Amino acid sequence: MEKKIVTPGELLFDFPKRLSGAYVENGKTYSSVVGVLSEGFFIPLRGRYAPFPGDLIVGVVMEERFSGYLVDVNAPFPGVLDSRDLRVEFRIGDLLVARVDSVDEVSNLVLVDPKKLLKGEVIEVGAVSVPRIIGRNNSMIDMVRNITKSEVFVGKNGRIFIKNGNAALAAEAVRKIADEAHTSGLTEKIKNFLEARTNEQSK
Amino acid sequence: MNKANKPELIIDGRRTDGRNLEDLRSVKIESGVLDNADGSAMVEWGNNKIIAGVYGPREVFPKHFSDPYKAVVxxxxxxxxxxxxxxxxxxxxxxxxxxxxxxxxxxxxxLILTEQFPNTAIDIDVEVLQSDGGTRVAAFTAASVALVDAGIPVKGFAGGVSVGKVDGRLAVDLNKIEDNYGESDVPVMFNSSNSEILLLQMDGLLTREEYERSIDLCYEASKKVNALQVDSIKKKME
Amino acid sequence: MKMIMDEIRAEYVKELLKEGKRKGDRGFDSYREVSIKNNILKNAEGSCLASIGKSKVLAGVKIDLMEPFSDRPEEGVLMVNSELMPLAYYSYSAGPPTPESIELARVVDRGIRAANVLEMQGLKFGDKVLGVFVDFYVLDNDGNLTDTATLAVMNALSNLSIPEFNAELNAFEREKRNRKMEVKNRVTTSTFCKINGKILLDCDVEEENAGSGSLTIGVADGGFICSTQKSGSASFSKKEVMDCVDIAMKKHEELVRHIKIEG
Known part of the structure; x- marks a missing residue:
């Protein structure tokens, strides 16, 4: 399997293809961010979270307004929670999980189904490494959960909520996955890392 | 500068710092040098030391400065x-x-795909810590790397150099002394992906041939700068 | 913020351009009508009202004595400054100079300085040197202020008269003006705008609003290029730049006819 690190402006495909982290010019597709080109797939390694309907995100309440709440979602613009649809009240600084209901071309982002998050730790990683943290069929994140006995919720926006169990180790593992997201054999590496740490600590 | 005291700047085809006419100074680029900024870069270009930091895309304050079609840079x-x-x-x-x-x-x-981020701002801040001629191209070179480090979508890198006329001859990448006595200055930067000219300024007196040759020399040098920009990003991915 | 009418007019410009046309059936590399009125002010040592199309720029020059710069003790000082007057365009306002205003002044200054239009060496009076302060005021903006301002400033400098210096008083006698300052070189600029990939010379303000950037080429007598400024987000290919250079060199011959030494 050949992997190639690509920087912005490099030719990815000599035909037009709409994908994240790329642009089309004169019928050809070029990278717009750093990424990995592997077996005809381009995986961005950098980039801010771009909200998409259906995404589950971890947000922070920034501002209370007459009609609802403004929520920071780690995107270039805040999300809005309409208070008419809510049964719970939030305070500024509250952490929550919510679903992206819609986002339009002028950056209006509507959130629904919020749930308050209590007593836990939140870490932020680049949103582009979220798929690696989850792993194929949840394999990576389930492994972290099983070994650390922590509850880990991965927001699509690159915010990860962790509580209970060995939360510190879980956080460290998640950061490691994000940092090394572009390397191969990552699942094995993380497994070894978690087991080594657990053995060390149980001694 | 008092032109009367002008030293000889080219002796036997060599410049004051030993370079040939078409040589760049030593250029070092490091990406990701700052913690808080979304992206950053440090460029050491001859004796120039320049640091660039980028934030965004983020909300625009005050709001009426925002553009509903694209990000404001x-x-x-x-x-x-x-x-x-x-x-x-x-x-x-x-x-x-x-x-x-x-x-x-x-x-x-x-260079930035601004239409992907309507109603937002991208803030680029470049500080010249130490200057030695040619700071503007070095500053834009650093900013370009910082943007890529921040993951802000761009069409390519901006790379280039300034070509000047010293002792009647065209020389690439003037240092401070050469710049002070230079007879012309042509800073040019190119988009690495399509060779389009992004920056072009000029002062001095040049014939059409000299003018065209200056742009060509800048283009050759921009390829070298671009290779260093790419390396500085790839190094962080190892 | 762009006004809604600007956008409508810009769309019209682009529509015309699709058919290969320009407002008033003007050619892509032709100027609007140029008019020059020299010495229209009495108190200024040099003045000119220049217009291209409906754009109007008034340049005035004042002469003063000043302390020389420490590294150039024998050299006079030339300063070029611009004012985008609030009455000239709806988006201009009073206050400190905007980046647009500073860029305009510096681009006009650049060519004139590079081409050594005035010989500043040896302009020493007692322990002071001659200061030539050129200020140009944009009165009406209908695009292409750079070329209009360059014409205004070149004319004002070409008709600049220096008052008599009274060594005893160590001051100028302002009423006695007998010496014209020699202009050693003539500079013109040609500014092109890029609109939807097409390049047009001397754009009016509607065309400028429709475009994505401009390229100014300054040309001096004797076939020299003396300044360049690419402005706006548009990029240019090298070929486009050299085509603009060729047109600007031709237009120099046409534009210098509007730089007149009167009386």
Whole structure:
């Protein structure tokens, strides 16, 4: 399997293809961010979270307004929670999980189904490494959960909520996955890392 | 500068610092040098030392400065008060740096895929810590790397150099002494992906042939700068 | 913020351009009508009202004595400054100079300085040197202020008269003006705008609003290029730049006819 690190402006495909982290010019597709080109797939390694309907995100309440709440979602613009649809009240600084209901071309982002998050730790990683943290069929994140006995919720926006169990180790593992997201054999590496740490600590 | 005391700047085809006419100075680029900024880069270009930091895309304040079609690009180029060999300067923007900031804004408005982020701002801040001629191309080179480090979608890198006329001959990448006595200055930057000209300024007196040759020399040098920019990003991915 | 009418007019410009046309059936590399009125002010040592199309720029020059710069003790000082007057365009406002205003002044200054239009060496009076302060005021903006301002400033400098210096008083006698300052070179600029990939010379303000950037080429007598400024987000290919250079060199011959030494 050949992997190639690509920087912005490099030719990815000599035909037009709409994908994240790329642009089309004169019928050809070029990278717009750093990424990995592997077996005809381009995986961005950098980039801010771009909200998409259906995404589950971890947000922070920034501002209370007459009609609802403004929520920071780690995107270039805040999300809005309409208070008419809510049964719970939030305070500024509250952490929550919510679903992206819609986002339009002028950056209006509507959130629904919020749930308050209590007593836990939140870490932020680049949103582009979220798929690696989850792993194929949840394999990576389930492994972290099983070994650390922590509850880990991965927001699509690159915010990860962790509580209970060995939360510190879980956080460290998640950061490691994000940092090394572009390397191969990552699942094995993380497994070894978690087991080594657990053995060390149980001694 | 008093032209009467002008030293000889090219002797046997060699310049004061030993370079040939078409040589760049030594250029070092490191990406991701700052913690808080979304992206950053440090460029050491001859004796120039320049640091660039990028934030965004983020919300625009005040709100009426926002554009419903695209991200607003703010570019700030400043020389630190201690950056030059001469006297302590006032620091902060002056007429020269305001014009350069405007040029930087134009370069990156072209390069950034701004239409992906309506109603937001991208803030680029470049500080010249130490200056030795050719700071504007070095500053834009650093800013370009910082943007890529931040993961802001761009069409390519902006790379380039300034070509000047010294002792009647065209020379690439003038240092401070050469710049002081230079008979012309042509800073040019190119988009690495399509060779389009992003920055072009000129003063001096050049014939059409010299003018065209200056742009060609800048283009050759821009390829070398671009390779260093790519390396600085790839190094962080190892 | 762009006004809604600007956008509508810009769309019209682009529509015309699709058919290969320009407002008033003007050619892509032709100027609007140029008019020059020299010495229209009495108190200024040099003045000119220049217009291209409906754009109007008034340049005035004042002469003063000043302290020389420490590294150039024998050299006079030339300063070029611009004012985008609030009455000239709806988006201009009073206050400190905007980046647009600073850029305009610096681009006009650049070519004139590079081409050594005025010989500043040896302009020493007692322990002071001659200061030539050129200020140009934009009165009406209908685009292409750079070329209009360059014409205004070149004319004002070409008709600049220096008052008599009274060594005893160590001051100028302002009423006695007998010496014209020699202009050693003539500079013109040609500014092109890029609109939807097409390049047009001397754009009016509607065309400028429709475009994505401009390229100014300054040309001096004797076939020299003396200044360049690419502005705006548009990029240019090298070929486009050299085509603009060729047109600007031709237009120099046409534009210098509007730089007149009167009386």
């Amino acid at each position: 703010n570019f700030r180029y400043v020389m630190c008060s201690f950056s030059s060999l001469e006297e302590h300067s006032r620091g902060g923007p002056n007429r020269r740096s305001i014009e350069i900031s405007k040029m930087g804004k134009h370069v990156f408005e072209n």
